[in-house]
Every structure is written in structure tokens, then in C-alpha cells.
């Protein structure tokens with residue numbers, strides 16, 4: 001038998017030297033190495049940007065979409081949309097565990113969601129059974145490989161699969177919030193009524209304790225009411241995340257003019273860097289979870305206002321992020337109800 | 346008299362609500378507010394990307410370049426190249442201090458370099474005296490305004506101005522290195538022979554102490570020799586920063602297979618995120634100083650390999666960064682000699 005690279009580089013076909021995610025083509029030979037596992041795929045959850053692109057190019061024709069998806073996977077050995085560059089995740093059951101992974105708390109037959117992107121996951125699809133157009137989901141017959149470093153979550157028995165998947169999609173955010181936020185701090189969450197935003201408000205509230213303060217930012221009166229009902233925030237402010245002076249002004253109103261300790265950006269649009277940086281105190285933390293964040297706008301923006309803040313790139317993974325997130329969903333009936341209403345079909 | 350906004354928003358003409366850097370047009374009325382200062386400009390050091398673009402469009406014709414620069418400043422009230430989006434910095438002498446800034450260790454006549462970008466600095470140019478084509482410098486007669494939050498450095502008397510400017514340009518990197526690196530740690534610097542890289546190696550060496558290790562990464566034999574002569578690094582490895590598996594392999598060779606504590610990216614090209622993340626241990630620090638860093642490549646890349654590392658966006662500003670950097674140049678004859686050779690004309 002054979003041990004592959006922990007990160008799967010042994011499967012990179014071209015170009016050499018890069019990791020599977022950056023590769024044009026990887027090997028989808030389904031004979032596993034000792035430190036890989038084989039998964040019987042049930043469905044691919046295609047990333048929303050990628051799914052939309054495919055849908056548009058194919059004029060929403062399911063058969064054309066099937067052909068296009070099969071072609072991408074056939075060419076690249078993985079489901080990475082060549083236009084958007086993005087992937088998605090998969091759910092399936094363990095079919096085979098490499099001998100080196102025998103100690104894991106996982107056995108053949110267990111149902112898991114892969115939490116690494118499809119952009120680096122070797123896939124072989126026999127047949128596409130159906131495409132669920134409204135939830136970006138592709139039901140297939142096929143197999144996938146997870147590398148030794150590949151993260152995953154066992155799907156829980158006590159909640160619906162789509163509910164768990166919706167929460168796991170943003171698992172990095174509440175887990176990082178738990179790590180970053182300390183007792184008695186004042187925390188601002190931008191995009192507080194969104195999926196990751198709600199989880200962050202909930203976690204921040206737990207962390208700051210009795211004397212801390214969680215400020216949720218939303219952009220409309222209806223969202224303010226919605227957020228108010230959760231009870232997660234001590235204060236709610238209303239502002240457009242692309243308007244830093246307004247955000248600062250509103251924050252100052254509820255803090256009595258004091259700068260905050262931590263700002264968490266959970267917004268899904270560009271040009272919100274300054275709104276996140278501006279209200280934070282010297283040596284405070286600015287945590288960008290939003291994928292629309294621009295590195296240079298953040299780096300030059302903080303310099304431009306002479307602010308020595310610690311700016312963190314929201315890593316999609318953080319230790320135990322899946323457990324932390326599912327725990328939050330279990331713990332809070334409010335989150336569970338909202339997520340069920342929003343993400344269950 | 347009047348107090349303006351600390352960040353200069355009172356001078357934003359359009360669009361409203363943004364900070365001066367993001368504005369299309371700011372007011373360059375040279376009557377200062379109480380919390381501003383007026384500077385007699387001696388020269389603008391145009392950002393290299395911007396200067397190159399202007400030079401090309403104008404076919405290296407100095408008069409055309411002068412006209413183009415004046416047009417940009419005339420239209421926008423600041424020197425922000427509309428194509429590259431970038432600015433530069435300026436040097437000049439204090440002409441007037443707003444009454445609110447009287448406590449600062451600064452007086453009329455002092456010579457300073459602005460350390461905030463020209464992309465947010467109100468400028469009024471009477472005349473362009475000369476353009477120094479080889480050092481991207483524009484000598485002018487004119488004035489500029491620095492906001493209350495605007496950072497600057499008094500130019501030292503004990504070194505040449507161009508030397509100080511070269512060092513100050515990357516001042517954020519050594520200052521952050523001093524903050525991030527701890528005793529006994531193992532630190533990797535990518536792009537170790539470059540301007541910021543050298544300063545980071547030097548600072549890291551001071552921080553790690555007797556039992557720590559600084560690993561410098563370069564990409565050619567001649568650069569290895571050059572770096573070796575400085576004596577700043579315990580080990581030097583040779584690799585292309587766009588080849589993460591090679592970087593990992595070389596690091597592992599010199600650490601005996603142990604992952605490192607901190608990686609500092611001082612490279613000036615894209616696609617080096619994974620090379621920086623891969624060698625770092627769980628919960629280690631990945632510090633991206635390079636402006637070519639992609640936020641999404643870092644965030645998704647770390648997730649893809651299931652690595653819980655703290656990824657930091659290199660803030661151009663860090664407390665006392667100018668002092669720390671000039672102190673390094675004074676302290677180390679090696680750095681000073683190299684910088685004099687490289688950046689003095």
C-alpha cells in the first residue's frame with residue numbers, strides 16, 4: 001500500500017508543485033492511498049456563484065447543465081468552475097477508510113459533509129440523477145476522495161441535513177468569534193441579520209458576558225425588528241456598510257463615543273473595509289469573514305487613517321468549527337427556528 | 346476657528362459618506378482647520394505602479410507627464426492615479442500647525458515625510474519644477490494638508506533623505522515583526538533578500554533570541570550568497586514562492602520536519618499564499634505584508650488544507666513603525682550599507 005501527501009499533492013497532474021486547489025487537473029483514480037478515504041457521493045452542493053453561471057450559460061436547461069458539469073469534472077478531475085473558480089461541498093457516506101486513518105472517529109457507512117471545497121476534491125461521477133434548481137444541488141451516483149488534511153463533519157441525527165449544511169457553510173465565523181472575543185468587550189457585527197452574522201452575534205453575546213456589549217448592524221428597519229426579536233444584541237444600529245462615516249457615527253451613539261474592541265464583518269458585498277476598521281480602537285481586532293474583502297483596501301485603508309488594528313483574514317476553517325456551530329444551532333432555539341425557516345425547503 | 350473630522354471626511358466632496366481615500370474628489374482649499382497641518386511640499390514620491398503608467402502613456406515626455414499629473418491633482422484635489430488607483434508619499438516642511446495640534450513634537454520648519462498615501466492627501470501644486478525619471482520623484486512648488494489622523498515621520502538628520510524614505514516605505518513590516526515574533530520561535534521570511542524582507546529577518550533575529558531560528562527564503566544562488574553575508578538568518582532556503590510544495594520541503598529540511606511558528610510574506614508577486622500558509626503549525630501566525638496577496642486565495646486555501654492558522658493583513662501602519670524602522674537602519678551597519686547601495690542615487 002502507499003501513503004500520499006497529507007495535502008493531496010500526489011494527485012496533482014498539472015501544473016506540478018501546486019496544491020490540488022490551484023491545479024488545472026488532478027487524478028480522480030478511485031483507488032485510495034492509505035491516508036485517504038473514499039466517499040459514496042449523494043449530492044454535490046454547488047457554490048452559488050458557480051451554479052448561477054452554469055444555469056445562465058445553459059439557459060436553465062437541466063440536460064445541458066448535466067452535460068456541462070460532467071464535462072468540467074471529466075476534464076479537471078474535480079468540480080471547479082473554470083469561470084468563477086469556485087466549487088462547493090458534497091455529502092455522502094464513507095465507502096472505504098485508508099489504513100492510516102483507522103483511528104478516526106468514523107466508520108464505513110457514516111454520513112458526512114465534506115468541509116473542504118470541491119475545487120480540490122477528486123471526483124468521479126457515473127451519472128447525474130437530478131438537479132435541484134432552487135437549492136444549487138446536484139444529486140449524483142459517484143465517488144470522491146478526501147485527503148488526510150481534508151476536513152469534514154459527521155452529519156448529526158438530531159437535525160435535518162439541509163439545516164446542518166446551511167450552518168456548516170459558515171462554520172468558520174462563530175468558531176473564530178468564540179476565539180477572538182473576550183469577556184467585557186464591545187463587539188460590532190456588520191451584516192448581523194445574515195446567516196453568519198446571527199451566529200456571530202450569538203457567540204459574541206456568550207463571550208462578552210454581563211458587562212460586555214454586542215452591537216448588531218443592519219441596513220433596514222425590518223431587519224432591525226427581526227434582529228431585535230432574537231435578543232442577541234445589546235444594541236442595534238442601522239447603516240449602510242459602504243458608508244463608513246455613518247457606521248462610525250451610529251456606533252459612537254450607542255457606545256457613548258468609545259471605540260470598540262472587535263469588529264466582525266459578515267456582509268456579502270464589496271467596499272465595506274473602512275466601515276469595519278473605523279470604529280475599532282487602537283490594537284483592537286478587525287475580523288473579515290466576508291469574501292468580498294479586498295486585501296489592499298484593508299491594508300492601505302488602515303494606514304490611511306493611521307490605525308494600528310489587527311486585521312484578520314477569515315479562515316474558512318478553525319479548530320472544531322463544525323462542532324461549535326452545530327452546538328450553537330442545538331443550543332439556541334431561536335437560531336434553529338430562523339435557519340429552519342430560511343434554509344429548509 | 347473650526348475642527349474638522351479626525352479622518353478628513355469634512356473635505357470629501359463626492360461621493361458623500363466615504364473617507365478621503367475612496368473619494369473621487371476632495372477639497373484642496375489650503376486654509377487649514379484647527380486639527381490639520383499645512384505642509385510646504387518639496388517633492389512627491391509617486392507610487393511605482395502609478396509612475397510607470399504615467400510614463401508610458403506620456404511616452405516618457407516630461408512636459409506631458411507634468412501636464413498629466415497637474416490634471417489629476419486639479420480634478421481630484423489629490424494625487425490618485427485614476428488607472429492604478431495608487432498614490433505615493435510626499436516630503437516637505439511644516440508651514441502651519443492647527444491650534445489643536447500644538448502639543449505635537451513638531452514645529453513650523455520641521456522637515457517630514459507623510460506616511461499616509463497621496464490618495465487621501467489634499468494637494469495644491471503651483472508648479473512642477475522637475476521630474477526625476479529614475480526615482481519616480483516629482484519636485485514641486487505647492488502645499489498639502491495632513492489630517493489629525495495622518496501619520497508622518499520627522500526626517501532624521503543622521504541619514505540621507507532617500508535612505509530614510511526607502512526604509513520608511515516598508516516600515517509596517519519590521520514593526521509588525523517585532524510585535525508578532527516571540528522568543529524561541531522559528532520564523533520563515535519569504536522574499537528575505539528584498540527591502541522589507543531584510544528588515545523582517547533582522548527584527549525576527551532579535552526577537553527569537555538564542556534558541557530561536559530565522560529561515561530566510563530566496564529564489565537564486567546569488568541571492569542566497571547575498572543574504573548569507575548579512576548573517577541575519579540561521580538558515581537560508583532556495584525556492585520559488587509560487588511553488589508551495591517545494592517551499593514546504595525546503596523548510597522541513599532545515600527544521601528537521603517541524604512546522605514553523607510564524608511565516609512572513611515579503612514577496613512582490615501574486616500566488617504565494619499557499620507557500621506562506623503550508624509550513625506553519627496549527628495556531629501559528631501567517632503575516633502577509635505583500636500587497637499582491639489575495640484575500641480569497643488565503644481564506645479558501647487555508648480551509649482547503651484544513652489549517653487553523655491566524656492570517657494577518659499587513660497593515661501599512663503600526664504604532665511607532667517609523668521609529669522602529671529608522672532605529673533598525675541606525676543599529677545595523679549591514680542594513681544601512683545595503684540600503685545605501687541600493688536606494689541612494
Ligand SMILES: NC(=O)c1ccc[n+]([C@@H]2O[C@H](COP(=O)([O-])OP(=O)(O)OC[C@H]3O[C@@H](n4cnc5c(N)ncnc54)[C@H](OP(=O)(O)O)[C@@H]3O)[C@@H](O)[C@H]2O)c1
Nearest residue numbers: 191193194195196219240241266267268289290291314316
Ligand atoms: N471566510 C470564509 O471562509 C467564508 C465562508 C463562507 C462564507 N463567507 C462569506 O461570508 C459572507 C456572509 O455570508 P452569509 O452566508 O452570512 O451571507 P448572508 O446570509 O447573505 O448575509 C449577508 C448580510 O450582509 C448584509 N448586507 C448586504 N449589503 C449590506 C449593506 N450595504 N449594508 C449593510 N448590510 C448589508 C445583508 O443584509 P440584508 O439581509 O439586508 O440583505 C445580510 O445581513 C459572504 O461574503 C460569504 O462569501 C466566508
Ligand SMILES: NC(=O)c1ccc[n+]([C@@H]2O[C@H](COP(=O)([O-])OP(=O)(O)OC[C@H]3O[C@@H](n4cnc5c(N)ncnc54)[C@H](OP(=O)(O)O)[C@@H]3O)[C@@H](O)[C@H]2O)c1
Nearest residue numbers: 536538539540541564585586611612613634635636659661
Ligand atoms: N502591507 C503594506 O502596507 C505594504 C507597504 C509597502 C509595501 N508592501 C508590499 O510589500 C512587498 C515587498 O516590498 P519590498 O519593497 O520589500 O519589495 P522588494 O524589495 O522588491 O522585494 C521583493 C522580494 O520578493 C522576492 N521574490 C519575487 N518573486 C519571487 C519568487 N517567485 N520566489 C521567491 N522570491 C520572490 C524578490 O526576490 P528577487 O530579489 O530574487 O527578485 C525580493 O526578495 C510588495 O508586494 C509591496 O507592495 C506592503
